[in-house]
Amino acid sequence: MKQLNEIESPPTASDSAGKLGEALVHDLDTGIEEAVFDALSVGDTDQVRVLVEELHFSDIADLLERLDDDHRATLVEILRVNFDPDILPDLDESVREQVIELLGVDVFAAALAELDSDDAVEVLEELDEEDQKQVLDAIPDGDRQLIEEGLSYPEDSAGRLMQRELVTVPTFWTVGDTIDYLRKSAEQEANPLPDHFYSVYVVDPKHRPVGEVHLDTLLRSKRPINLLDIMASDLKQIPVTTDQEDVAFLFRQRDLASAPVVDDAGRLVGVVTIDDIVDVIDEEHEEDIMRLGGVRETDLYEAALNTTKARFSWLVINLLTAILASSVISLFDATISQMVALAVLMPIVASMGGNAATQTLTVAVRALAMKEITATNAGRLIGKELxxxxxxxxxxxxxxxxxxxxxxxxxxxxxxxxxxxxxxMMVAGLAGTTIPIYLDKNNIDPAIASSVFITTITDVVGFFVFLGLAALFLI
Amino acid sequence: MKQLNEIESPPTASDSAGKLGEALVHDLDTGIEEAVFDALSVGDTDQVRVLVEELHFSDIADLLERLDDDHRATLVEILRVNFDPDILPDLDESVREQVIELLGVDVFAAALAELDSDDAVEVLEELDEEDQKQVLDAIPDGDRQLIEEGLSYPEDSAGRLMQRELVTVPTFWTVGDTIDYLRKSAEQEANPLPDHFYSVYVVDPKHRPVGEVHLDTLLRSKRPINLLDIMASDLKQIPVTTDQEDVAFLFRQRDLASAPVVDDAGRLVGVVTIDDIVDVIDEEHEEDIMRLGGVRETDLYEAALNTTKARFSWLVINLLTAILASSVISLFDATISQMVALAVLMPIVASMGGNAATQTLTVAVRALAMKEITATNAGRLIGKELxxxxxxxxxxxxxxxxxxxxxxxxxxxxxxxxxxxxxxMMVAGLAGTTIPIYLDKNNIDPAIASSVFITTITDVVGFFVFLGLAALFLI
Incomplete structure (x- = not known):
């Protein structure tokens, strides 16, 4: 009983801790944003500089996103000297494009060269081909090669996602050898170690991964122990061209923290870590929810005109489907003119069908995204929804x-x-399941079967059946 | 140019690697599922046992979810001996309830005691109070205390999410001291170390965290170095009652791999790791997408009757709003009977408004979930949508x-x-932004302002304006 009481009304002490947490988590909101905004409005550049200096790069990115175009341009000017490259990957795409333009090719290329290769690829892949070429030309040779290599993998593949920097060790090493190697590498001027890593990979002479030693395993083992004896050898190796959604699925399914990526010959070429996966999962979610809502992609920071254009095409489809539904109604205009109550009631039938179909569709699209619908249970699911x-x-x-x-x-x-x-309502259950399942089977994103299409079916069927039955029995 | 060509048509070699990846990622699909299904259908228990033995626990969980009730019961009987407790957290809620019932209190309690405390809490918190009590009584004292402690934190708080097992070290230790401690602990019979960890936490005498040393930092530093000199001291400490969505936001915002959780007195009580956050993100997204679609929660594996009940309440609301829209139409029944074309065309106005509103709503709900709408840009966003x-x-x-x-x-x-x-369409833009923003400001989940409510507004306005203008100008 006790703990349940506590759940419903937590004691005041922990309540204030909750508020502390709120403040801690949203610390950009608490005044700083408005202070920067005010300072920008009155043109107090020095004050802005002082305020921004203390901020984490991801907070600066948020700030840039939230400002209007003029203030954004001013802030970029202020940030230009010693521009923190880590701001770039954190920016929304359309804001990032604007910031890149404001920075100019040279400053942008310099920032890019400082980023980890996977982050640089992520920023660069969104630019169009010509801009990419111009920026790449301004980047020093070594960095450019790494970035070009990253860009050579298919879009949304493990190759684009992976970090190329990783620690590999030969099969005959001991724990002691590995620790000595790490300490020595850290001392070298051209430090070959990644900024952060969670495992070392044991590779054979052909550089194929044979096992992984988690750092905590390394730390709890004595120096003379062979890596072969403590490594985990049931590695899930990811081919470099694997789609990122499949990689994310594997991470979720197996609760992985990191996984090795291999090329066609099975050689270790990189490692995907769970923090990259979080971004993939967010992207996937965004895609699903936007498509279900009939929006191509998030356009929060887009200019009004771009947003209008993007939404327009979807609404044109809706206009056509609405005209289709109307033409069904017009089949029965004689019936309606004899009994206006039909015009009053017909939206009820259509709307109930539409909403029931949207419910079913939502569940089906989500289940397909989570790979929960298979050949064995698809029939049962359709039957159930019916x-x-x-x-x-x-x-x-x-x-x-x-x-x-x-x-x-x-x-x-x-x-x-x-x-x-x-x-x-039965048509709603049938269409809400069979259509997304059919699309998924044909490798079309089922979320595209958004409410617009499904509700067309329930509109057409609703109007036709209701008015048709009325014409048969009432007139 | 070269890399862009490759993006569009990857070479055949990597193409086959992609298929390999596909097979690797979905290895449950490739025959095993159907083989188990066939063996269950003919009652070949031994064959099922052989097939299932090789499977990873998460694949067994998937298998249990996909089977129908009878086959599921048979498989649970087969799995009962040496039941792998890790299957439980991976199961969908409604399937899990069924499996728990099939296992019986004693087997279930034994399995629970073997799980990590945070996983056990996760499984147990879904049961109703009486079942919880019955199961807790069957669990040995020590494990029960840990679980009860976990249940004492508010639902969906950092306290429920965190792992209690973690490594803490005093401020005066060196790298050498720490490594020796880890090696010695690993040898002890009652090993106090967690299964996996990414950092050690430096704590003051009052057990308050003062810094974090990533394991890779520990490994690249020489033995005599003081932890105080290499630790990261800019810790983001999470109060134990912080809502899990805020914790997830912090992890994303700061690209964290783990973060310490503290109680009211600032003492370190646990650690949240990024793999727990992935589950939270999935949950959050599921909530958003389901609410937008007018479904309370995913009900894929629920029995048809439960699903019907859950969807019913939402559809009742829709019936009421549809009747409201119909009553607007009935205001103009005289007008319609004079001009049936109005009845034919009126759904076009309503449907276009409804879809434009859903587009706007989707973008707004997603942006609110990602905390991208603030006091400074809300007004601009509404203006833009208008x-x-x-x-x-x-x-x-x-x-x-x-x-x-x-x-x-x-x-x-x-x-x-x-x-x-x-x-x-202007009403759609206005309602699609102001309503979710208003709800969010009042701490109501904006996703609940699902299409049902928003489209009621566009239906009512659409019918009223169209028929009203027609009554004024056409009749």
Missing amino acids: LVGAINGCLFALLAGGVAWFWFDSSALGAVIAMAMVVN | LVGAINGCLFALLAGGVAWFWFDSSALGAVIAMAMVVN
Whole structure:
């Protein structure tokens, strides 16, 4: 009992800790943002510089995103000297483009050369070909090669995602050899170690990975112990061209912290770590939710005109489907002119079907994204949704039928809307599952089967069945 | 140029590596699932045992989810001896409940005791109070205390998420002291070290964290070096009651791999690692996408009757809003009976507004979830969406007006639908942003403002403006 009470009303002491946490987590919000904004508005450059100096690069990135175009340009001017390159990967795409333009090719290229190769590739891959070439030309040879190599892997592949810097050791080394090597490397001027790493990889003479030793394993083992005896050898090796969504799925499925990436010959070429996966998961989510909502991509920071253009194409499709639904209604215009109640009630049938279909679609799209629907259970799922549609269809047939009867004092009208409701809700369950599953089977993103398409079906069926039955039985 | 060519048509060698990756990532799909299914169908228990023995626990969890009830019960019977406790946290909630019931309290309690405390809490928190108590009573004292402690933190807090097992060292230790301690601890029978860890935490005598030493830093430093000299002291400390979404935001924002959790007195009580955060991010996203789609939670594996019940309440709300929209239409029944074309065209106005509003809503809800909308840019965002609505409204006014004019040979009808379109698209932009922002400000999940509510507004406004203008100008 006790802990449950605590769950519902946490004691005041931990409550204040919660607020502390809130402040800690959102520390950019607490005044600094507005202070920078105010200083920018009055043109107090020195004050802005002082305020920004203390900020973490990801907070500066947030700040740049939230400012309007003029203030953003001013802030970039202030940041230009000693520009922190880590700001770039954290920026939203459309803001990043603007910042890059403001910085100019030379400053941008210098910043890029300072980034880790995977981050540099991530920033550069969004630019168009010509801009890429111009920037690459301004980058020193060594860095340029690493970045070009990264860009040579397919978009959204493990090769683009992986970090090339990693620690490899031969099979015959001991714990002591490895620790000595790490200490010695750290002392060298051209330090070959990555900034951070979680494992060392044991490779054979052909540079193929044979095992992985987590750093904590290394630390709890005595110096003379052979790496072969403590390494984990059940490595999940990721081919370099694997799609990043599959990589993310593997990480989730196996609770991995990192995984080695190999080329066609099985040679170790890099390592993917879980923090890169978090970005992939966020991207994936964004794609799903945006497509379901009929938006191509997040356009929060886009200019109004670009946003209008992007949304327009989707709305054109909707206009066509709406005209299709209207033409179904126009088949029955004679019926409607005899009984206007039909025009009043027909949106109810369509809307209920549309919402039931959206519910089913959402569950199906999410399950497909999580790879939870397979050949063995797809049929069962469709059957279940059909059943759910049938049961809810009967329940809402009673409710809507009752409302129609009471409202227009016609039991026949109630019966017609009730029948149409059952049919449309079952169609909703069927279309909401079969269409995304069919698209997924044909390697089309099922989220594209957004409400627009599914609700077209329920609109057309809803209007047709309701008005058709009315024409048959009521007129 | 070269790398861009490669992006579009990767060479065949890497293509086959991609397929290898596909097979590797989805290895449960390739035959094993169907083989188990077939063996279960013919009742060949031994064959099932052989097939399942080789599987990773997360694959067994997937398998259990995908089977129907009867086969699932048979498989649980087969797995009962030496039941792998790690299967439990990986199961979907409704399947897990069923598996727990099949296992019985004693086997389940034994499995729970073997899990890490945070996993055990995760499994147990989903059960109802009575079942929790029954299971806790069957767990040995020491394990039970740890689990009860975990359950005492608020739901969805850092305390529930964190791992209690961690490595702390005093401020006066050197690298050598730490390595010796880790080696000695690993030898002890009651090994106090966690299974895996990425950092050691330096704590003061009051057990408050003062710094963190990443394991790679420890490994590249010489033995006599003091931890105080190499530790990272800019720790982001997370109060134990912080909401898990805020914790996830912090991890993303700062690219953290792990972070210390402290109690009210600032004492180190646990550590949150990035792999726990991946689950939180998935959960969060699931919540957003489901709420936007008008589903309370994923119900893929729920029985049809439970699913029906859960969806019913949402559809009831939709029925009420649909009746509201219908009553707006009924205000104009005299107008419609004089001009049936209005009934044919009115769904176009409503549907375009509804879809434009859903687009805006989706972008706003996602941006709010990512904490990208703040006091400084909210007004600008609303203004932008209003502008987007106005521009697209004018464009679709021309298109829909043209269609109406052509279809019903009436320029006046075209003008009326054009005006209604502009108004409704602007309302869509306004409602799609202000409503989620308002809800978020009042600490209500903005995703709950799902299409159902937003489209009610665009339905009501669309019908009212279109039919109202028609009544004024056409009749």
